[in-house]
Amino acid sequence: MGAAHFIIPDETGQELYSTPLAVAQLVSLVLVGVVAIIGFHFQWWEGRKFLEIPRPLDYLVVVNVLMFVANIGITLWRSSRRTTTSIVLFMGLLSAALLYLPGMIDTTNQTMDSYWRWWVVHLWVEGVWELIMGAILAYLLIKLTGVDREMIEKWLYLIVGLTFLSGILGTGHHYYYIGTPSYWLWIGGIFSALEPLAFFGMAAYAVAMVRRGGRRHPNSLALSWTVGCAIMSFVGAGVLGFAHTLPQINLYTHGTLVTAMHAHLAFWGAYAMLVLGMISYALPLLTGRKLYNTGVSAFAFWTSNIGMVSMTAAFAVAGVTQVYLERRVGMDFLAVQEELAVHFWGVVLAAALFTIGILAFVYTFVKSGWPVGEVNASATPEYA
Numbered sequence: 127m128g129a130a131h132f133i134i135p136d137e138t139g140q141e142l143y144s145t146p147l148a149v150a151q152l153v154s155l156v157l158v159g160v161v162a163i164i165g166f167h168f169q170w171w172e173g174r175k176f177l178e179i180p181r182p183l184d185y186l187v188v189v190n191v192l193m194f195v196a197n198i199g200i201t202l203w204r205s206s207r208r209t210t211t212s213i214v215l216f217m218g219l220l221s222a223a224l225l226y227l228p229g230m231i232d233t234t235n236q237t238m239d240s241y242w243r244w245w246v247v248h249l250w251v252e253g254v255w256e257l258i259m260g261a262i263l264a265y266l267l268i269k270l271t272g273v274d275r276e277m278i279e280k281w282l283y284l285i286v287g288l289t290f291l292s293g294i295l296g297t298g299h300h301y302y303y304i305g306t307p308s309y310w311l312w313i314g315g316i317f318s319a320l321e322p323l324a325f326f327g328m329a330a331y332a333v334a335m336v337r338r339g340g341r342r343h344p345n346s347l348a349l350s351w352t353v354g355c356a357i358m359s360f361v362g363a364g365v366l367g368f369a370h371t372l373p374q375i376n377l378y379t380h381g382t383l384v385t386a387m388h389a390h391l392a393f394w395g396a397y398a399m400l401v402l403g404m405i406s407y408a409l410p411l412l413t414g415r416k417l418y419n420t421g422v423s424a425f426a427f428w429t430s431n432i433g434m435v436s437m438t439a440a441f442a443v444a445g446v447t448q449v450y451l452e453r454r455v456g457m458d459f460l461a462v463q464e465e466l467a468v469h470f471w472g473v474v475l476a477a478a479l480f481t482i483g484i485l486a487f488v489y490t491f492v493k494s495g496w497p498v499g500e501v502n503a504s505a506t507p508e509y510a
């Protein structure tokens with residue numbers, strides 16, 4: 127949301143439609159979030175993984191997101207300069223908002239409930255997020271590499287196409303063994319196996335654009351996060367997702383720590399790194415303090431990444447062991463958990479490294495100080 131508020135005015139060359147609306151939206155979103163988290167501790171939750179917040183709060187989220195989408199949408203609508211990047215970003219945000227709704231369909235049937243829940247969770251991370259991510263990557267690459275907008279935006283079309291082709295029916299990889307009809311084994315297997323193509327496309331295009339870009343933006347840290355995001359999401363989502371997406375494999379790995387292995391690197395690469403990249407790009411412009419290319423900021427990048435990759439490796443070892451002992455040897459679930467305990471020390475060590483990296487990022491963030499008010503337009507040269 128923060129990135130959209132930064133990118134859309136810059137892309138359209140137009141002020142945000144309403145700043146008070148944006149502030150009201152931020153404050154109410156934080157309130158709903160905090161109430162939800164406090165509520166969890168008082169057993170106020172739904173027991174539906176990733177969609178835990180209770181129904182009354184769902185309605186507040188819907189109103190909140192409508193405020194956000196309206197503010198961004200009107201800004202875009204009123205501008206005469208609508209770039210591909212800004213339209214793809216907006217369509218991603220709008221689709222994310224619409225896809226929140228299937229998660230609110232009431233049913234007492236466990237299978238039906240899971241069926242709709244994946245419309246939200248899967249179609250968010252493996253559908254609309256690629257639009258949002260592709261658009262933000264395109265924006266950052268245009269700013270940071272100096273490659274022509276037309277060239278970068280052509281790639282963006284390709285990525286959007288690949289995402290829709292594979293990601294929509296790829297939802298089937300969550301319908302293998304939950305009580306849905308068996309044709310999902312085929313549909314899910316075939317289409318989800320194609321999903322890595324979109325992630326590969328993004329990684330290839332980020333690397334290709336950096337190579338092609340003649341002039342270099344001084345903020346090389348933001349470029350590291352941007353390219354890192356494209357590469358790590360390919361590894362985490364594309365490669366490690368593929369590792370368990372065929373029904374023959376998923377039969378054994380479903381719901382084990384193999385899933386947690388994939389989930390961590392995918393979320394880190396595709397979500398966290400993108401956001402940290404956007405922050406790294408925007409912060410010096412917003413605050414006037416250029417703390418990129420300092421030792422601490424490079425330390426934050428490398429330490430958090432090495433920490434997360436190590437954690438993924440620890441989950442992988444634990445996951446494969448779990449699959450073997452529980453589902454091949456046939457040991458009891460809790461007996462296996464005891465065997466796995468040692469691997470969690472690996473997780474803890476790696477997580478400690480990761481946390482140190484993130485603390486270093488937070489340190490640079492705080493050091494950058496408050497925004498100065500106006501973004502200096504001349505400080506955001508578009509090399510096109």
Ligand code: HEM
Nearest residue numbers: 251299318321363367368370371380381385389392393396
């Ligand atoms: C940014 C993209 C992605 C993110 C953030 C992501 C994240 C996740 C998360 C959090 C889960 C756990 C869901 C749960 O069981 O509660 C999951 C499951 C799964 N993901 Fe992904 N994923 C991404 C892309 C992909 C891709 C591209 C593939 C396939 C090529 C894939 C294959 C799978 C499969 C098969 C499961 C089910 C695991 C199971 O049966 O337990 N994912 N993903």
Ligand code: HEM
Nearest residue numbers: 382383385386387389390393394398473474477478480481
């Ligand atoms: C200090 C760092 C972290 C530690 C120690 C940690 C640990 C864990 C553990 C133990 C689980 C439960 C695994 C299971 O039993 O299935 C888990 C789940 C999860 N974590 Fe983390 N985590 C950390 C950071 C992160 C970060 C930074 C992200 C996202 C960027 C993340 C995303 C997730 C997700 C999506 C799940 C659910 C996975 C699934 O559905 O299988 N975690 N985490």
Ligand SMILES: [Fe+2]
Nearest residue numbers: 248252297299
């Ligand atoms: Fe999925």
